[in-house]
Amino acid sequence: MDRRLAPYQRKRDFAKTPEPAGQERSGGPGDARRFVVQRHRARRLHYDLRFEIDGVLVSWAVPKGPTLDPKVKRAAIHVEDHPIEYLDFEGVIPAKEYGGGDVIVWDMGTWEPHGTDDPAAAVAAGELHADVDGHKLHGRLVLVRSGRDRSDQDQWLLLHKNDDDAVEGWDPEDHPRSVLSGRTNDEVKADPQRMWRSDLPAAQASVPIGSAAGDPPGGCAAATGRDRVKAGDRARGGDLARAGDRAKGGDRPAEPAAAEGPGAAALDALDALGSGGTWEVFGRKLRLTNLDKVLFPARPGEEPVTKREFIRYAAQIALVVLPYLAGRPLNMHRFPGGAGTSGFWHKQLPDHAPAWVPRWQRPDADPGEATTYLVIDEAAALVWAANFGALEWHAWTARTDDPRRPTYALFDIDPGPATSWDDVLVLARLHRTALEHLGVRAQPKLTGQRGIQIWVPVSPGPGFDETRAWVEQVSRAIGATVPDLVSWDWDVRGRGGRARLDYTQNVKNKTLVAPYSPRPAAGAPVSAPIDWAELDDPELRSDSFTIRTVLDRLAQRGDPFRSVLPPGQDLPPVR
Numbered sequence: 001m002d003r004r005l006a007p008y009q010r011k012r013d014f015a016k017t018p019e020p021a022g023q024e025r026s027g028g029p030g031d032a033r034r035f036v037v038q039r040h041r042a043r044r045l046h047y048d049l050r051f052e053i054d055g056v057l058v059s060w061a062v063p064k065g066p067t068l069d070p071k072v073k074r075a076a077i078h079v080e081d082h083p084i085e086y087l088d089f090e091g092v093i094p095a096k097e098y099g100g101g102d103v104i105v106w107d108m109g110t111w112e113p114h115g116t117d118d119p120a121a122a123v124a125a126g127e128l129h130a131d132v133d134g135h136k137l138h139g140r141l142v143l144v145r146s147g148r149d150r151s152d153q154d155q156w157l158l159l160h161k162n163d164d165d166a167v168e169g170w171d172p173e174d175h176p177r178s179v180l181s182g183r184t185n186d187e188v189k190a191d192p193q194r195m196w197r198s199d200l201p202a203a204q205a206s207v208p209i210g211s212a213a214g215d216p217p218g219g220c221a222a223a224t225g226r227d228r229v230k231a232g233d234r235a236r237g238g239d240l241a242r243a244g245d246r247a248k249g250g251d252r253p254a255e256p257a258a259a260e261g262p263g264a265a266a267l268d269a270l271d272a273l274g275s276g277g278t279w280e281v282f283g284r285k286l287r288l289t290n291l292d293k294v295l296f297p298a299r300p301g302e303e304p305v306t307k308r309e310f311i312r313y314a315a316q317i318a319l320v321v322l323p324y325l326a327g328r329p330l331n332m333h334r335f336p337g338g339a340g341t342s343g344f345w346h347k348q349l350p351d352h353a354p355a356w357v358p359r360w361q362r363p364d365a366d367p368g369e370a371t372t373y374l375v376i377d378e379a380a381a382l383v384w385a386a387n388f389g390a391l392e393w394h395a396w397t398a399r400t401d402d403p404r405r406p407t408y409a410l411f412d413i414d415p416g417p418a419t420s421w422d423d424v425l426v427l428a429r430l431h432r433t434a435l436e437h438l439g440v441r442a443q444p445k446l447t448g449q450r451g452i453q454i455w456v457p458v459s460p461g462p463g464f465d466e467t468r469a470w471v472e473q474v475s476r477a478i479g480a481t482v483p484d485l486v487s488w489d490w491d492v493r494g495r496g497g498r499a500r501l502d503y504t505q506n507v508k509n510k511t512l513v514a515p516y517s518p519r520p521a522a523g524a525p526v527s528a529p530i531d532w533a534e535l536d537d538p539e540l541r542s543d544s545f546t547i548r549t550v551l552d553r554l555a556q557r558g559d560p561f562r563s564v565l566p567p568g569q570d571l572p573p574v575r
Helices: 006-010 084-088 119-125 264-271 307-325 379-387 421-438 464-481 532-536 550-557 560-564
Strands: 033-041 045-053 056-062 073-082 091-093 101-113 127-134 138-148 154-160 194-196 206-208 277-281 284-288 294-296 329-334 344-346 359-361 372-375 390-395 408-414 443-446 452-457
Touching (some): 056 084, 084 101, 119 127, 379 390, 408 421, 408 464, 421 443, 421 464, 421 532, 443 532, 452 560
Antiparallel strands (some): 033 101, 056 073, 091 101, 138 154, 194 206, 277 284, 329 390, 359 372
16 A cells, blocks of 8 residues: 555555555656646545645545635645545545536646745645646645644635636636546436446446456556546436547457446437427437438438437437537538538527527627637536537537647548649658657547548646647648648649648637548548557548447447547657
8 A cells, every 4th residue: 555645545445445556656756747727526525626746636625626816715625645546536426426417527637836945845844836727727825824623624724826827706616627538427327326447448447336446458557647538428318438549550348338328218209200390318308300301412322311310410419529519619510411511600590499408608809700618517508509500510629728729639631633642641651750749649530521630638837839839849740751742832723732730720719620520521421530550451541430330340440539629739840
């Protein structure tokens, strides 16, 4: 038993709780320190603030939660150190176990101690100043020990300095969703009988509470949270088995992880509606119309795709795609007449949208710009958008709580008329090599049309100018190795049919199609995430997967795109 984690481990029965047992770990040289805040509904609601210090998470329970309001002082109780694996713990601790209740990752990011190079010594001395850079929390937090209570627990005060990131009146309860999965505590609690075991392969990770699941195959140690990927979630009655750790090469789970949305009864009810009617799904009642209308023309040898089938797909994929959409404004590409007609962009949420549909009021909208955006903060909202004719889903790369700072850097391999599919694969493999050389975590996905896109998760901090400049540097270095394949000309007519490595997508309110979004073409192809190793598969095509095939793929292989979920990473210099 590790000395610093002994109190934590003594309080828990790891055959019953899904929490990680953990061990002390050391970060690599130059690794950014991480922090996490978990919203924890145990006997009483509180927030757990944890800082990575010397291989463990030094932790405080904050009953009313951290705030950006410099006028507010919060009580904080110094509790036992937690293992690093707790950084991305989200789930339900059984009621009779220590800390029983539901837990979400309310915020996470990186931090630096201020005024000391030894934060452990600062904690021991009773005063820690921390510059935090999370999804919700920014600026300087200060923890000061104020004494001990009757039970001999260390009592501290937590406050936010009056700096550039301070916001008077800021309340953590106004921001209730997980930055990891997009879920609320209620949604995490929806299935208390199953837990996600991050230390197990995807096929074995969804286990009943109390399961004494064994060690990972081959005796491999659990991931530390820096590279571990959470997959899937459980929300509003839909069942999504967790779909995949970050896969490498041909290493696949022995038992496929299933990805399901509504149950059979709900899908049967959809089929029974006739041409329209009210469908109850994910706890919401939606009025559906024109269900027998053809939205996607047929591919040779196949039937066309109707609106009913499209809505079924939106419901089945909603829990998979929710972590990529939650907390982000959505630009809807609508095709009310179907994929065989001209579409148009629809950004303004219409006045007739139901009151429950999540939305964001854009504070800096200029006259004539959209002021109210749809935000897919729950699965039913995606089904609503599908019924509204949104055949494509394009979420912002920044979140509503910080729209000036992207959480992804995007590479877009945009083929020209003379670019063959083999050329696209050559360019994608060059990106793979370049990003591996830089030590950057990234994931490719097919566009569902002719190209390939690559997403890089970014730590909070850089603005769009910085991420765009970094992507341009990498893109130009790649393009210089194959000048016969790449043109940098802005005018399509001046590119000579060659591909463009389009770094200009990295700007505010400019989007790429979301993972698993359909594309407006025959057969309803989807923008499907792939493993890097699949770039070497001779059978791969950019429109290989459709709404009729991608769910089986998920069930068999898991979701490789989970690797782009938080935490982000610092973008290294391009050498």
